[in-house]
Amino acid sequence: MATLKEIISCTSGYDPDALPVAKANEVIRSFVRPVAGIEKLAVRAALGRVLAKDIVSPIDVPSHDNSAMDGYAVRGADLPRTEATAFTEIGAAFAGKEFAGAVGPGQCVRIMTGAVMPAGTDTVVIQEAVTAERGRITIPPGQEPGQNRRLAGEDLQKGRPALHAGRMLRPADIGLIASLGIGEVSVRRKLKVAFFSTGDELVSVGRRLKAGEVYDSNRYTLWGMLTRLGCEVIDLGVVRDDPKKLESAFRRAAADADAVVTSGGVSVGEADFTKQMMATLGEVVFWKIAMRPGRPMAFGRIRARGRSAYLFGLPGNPVAVMVTFYHFVRGALLTLMGRSDTDLPLLRAKAETAMRKKPGRTEYQRGILELKNGEWSVRITGAQGSGILRSMSEANCFVVLAHEQGAVKAGDYVEVMVMDGLV
Numbered sequence: 001m002a003t004l005k006e007i008i009s010c011t012s013g014y015d016p017d018a019l020p021v022a023k024a025n026e027v028i029r030s031f032v033r034p035v036a037g038i039e040k041l042a043v044r045a046a047l048g049r050v051l052a053k054d055i056v057s058p059i060d061v062p063s064h065d066n067s068a069m070d071g072y073a074v075r076g077a078d079l080p081r082t083e084a085t086a087f088t089e090i091g092a093a094f095a096g097k098e099f100a101g102a103v104g105p106g107q108c109v110r111i112m113t114g115a116v117m118p119a120g121t122d123t124v125v126i127q128e129a130v131t132a133e134r135g136r137i138t139i140p141p142g143q144e145p146g147q148n149r150r151l152a153g154e155d156l157q158k159g160r161p162a163l164h165a166g167r168m169l170r171p172a173d174i175g176l177i178a179s180l181g182i183g184e185v186s187v188r189r190k191l192k193v194a195f196f197s198t199g200d201e202l203v204s205v206g207r208r209l210k211a212g213e214v215y216d217s218n219r220y221t222l223w224g225m226l227t228r229l230g231c232e233v234i235d236l237g238v239v240r241d242d243p244k245k246l247e248s249a250f251r252r253a254a255a256d257a258d259a260v261v262t263s264g265g266v267s268v269g270e271a272d273f274t275k276q277m278m279a280t281l282g283e284v285v286f287w288k289i290a291m292r293p294g295r296p297m298a299f300g301r302i303r304a305r306g307r308s309a310y311l312f313g314l315p316g317n318p319v320a321v322m323v324t325f326y327h328f329v330r331g332a333l334l335t336l337m338g339r340s341d342t343d344l345p346l347l348r349a350k351a352e353t354a355m356r357k358k359p360g361r362t363e364y365q366r367g368i369l370e371l372k373n374g375e376w377s378v379r380i381t382g383a384q385g386s387g388i389l390r391s392m393s394e395a396n397c398f399v400v401l402a403h404e405q406g407a408v409k410a411g412d413y414v415e416v417m418v419m420d421g422l423v
């Protein structure tokens with residue numbers, strides 16, 4: 001496997017002190033490799049987990065041709081062309097209770113949605129289209145042979161992959177797996193992610209604040225994001241800005257977790273002693289990323305007791321933590337989990353107000369996306385300082401202002417990334 005150094009040497013335009021977001025992600029994605037472990041779970045327990053092997057359909061779904069509507073099953077060849085024609089009703093077919101006989105010329109069978117098509121029939125005329133009188137069913141012209149029939153295997157075909165490895169199982173997927181009669185699936189094991197906050201000024205909730213102290217909120221946002229991502233979390237608490245304590249926290253994380261996410265301690269001034277320590281623990285690079293908020297970040301792999309963990313050293317500012325997590329760590333952790341799809345769509349929305357922006361860095365402003373006059377429209381959530389967590393809390397989207405983009409005028413279109421989805 002390539003070392004970080006080798007990957008970086010193959011990355012064109014790499015400048016650790018002014019690294020575009022896309023370049024940082026390129027390095028991260030080339031370096032991380034999915035975890036190997038697999039476990040077998042009951043279908044419901046696999047919701048939200050990543051499929052480890054393709055699911056090959058053992059049957060056709062549906063398993064028989066069946067009716068898509070309530071009506072009358074007939075032979076398509078018998079359908080009247082020009083004049084309404086009477087058919088003889090010879091029986092009925094229900095979902096789960098098929099019509100046993102065969103249907104001959106001029107005959108029809110009353111059929112319900114989901115019922116197996118009786119032998120000889122290939123067409124269903126809906127009940128609203130016919131007139132029924134004492135077992136005589138009159139069908140008008142204008143019907144198409146083969147209409148209102150669901151074909152065997154039209155949903156899923158026997159022997160073909162119904163779901164591919166690498167996808168996170170959503171409610172539709174677990175339903176689809178159940179529709180194949182499969183009760184257990186192979187998924188990747190959960191990712192173990194350790195996290196801690198660094199800073200001498202940090203106080204845990206429940207204590208009183210003294211002058212110059214702040215409550216440690218990053219451990220809550222990080223816990224929330226990691227939990228939502230489906231990780232098994234290891235909370236290593238607050239670690240003081242003390243090289244010995246930091247080193248022991250990193251060693252513990254490297255031994256116990258697949259990845260470690262920290263906040264604080266990577267900004268200029270603090271980075272120096274972390275850099276020295278990292279040199280002994282593994283391979284870690286320190287970046288200044290061309291982005292806002294964010295900028296300083298450490299990335300690499302650390303080792304302890306014969307094991308290793310990927311390291312994401314995020315900045316300390318509460319908004320910067322979340323933004324760097326969403327735009328670097330999220331994709332990397334999903335890749336580690338074995339996910340093959342990690343990108344999120346960007347939508348176009350009209351900017352309600354002007355936005356200041358300098359070319360040469362990517363900005364992630366926090367926005368509120370709303371439908372106005374039939375069009376998606378976005379406004380910024382007030383002050384955008386990287387310490388103002390309220391700007392994230394009020395937002396329902398990021399306004400993503402690309403690296404090269406300049407200032408935005410009111411009425412311009414911008415790209416937004418929605419924060420929430422369906423359940």
Ligand code: AMP
Pocket residue numbers: 197198199201202214215216217218219263264265266267270315316317318387
């Ligand atoms: P640092 O990156 O360590 O220089 O921290 C930058 C800013 O973020 C400082 O104002 C810190 O007080 C603040 N900060 C760092 N860690 C946390 C945390 N865990 N919770 C809340 N604020 C923090």
Ligand code: MG
Pocket residue numbers: 198199200264265270316
């Ligand atoms: Mg700090």
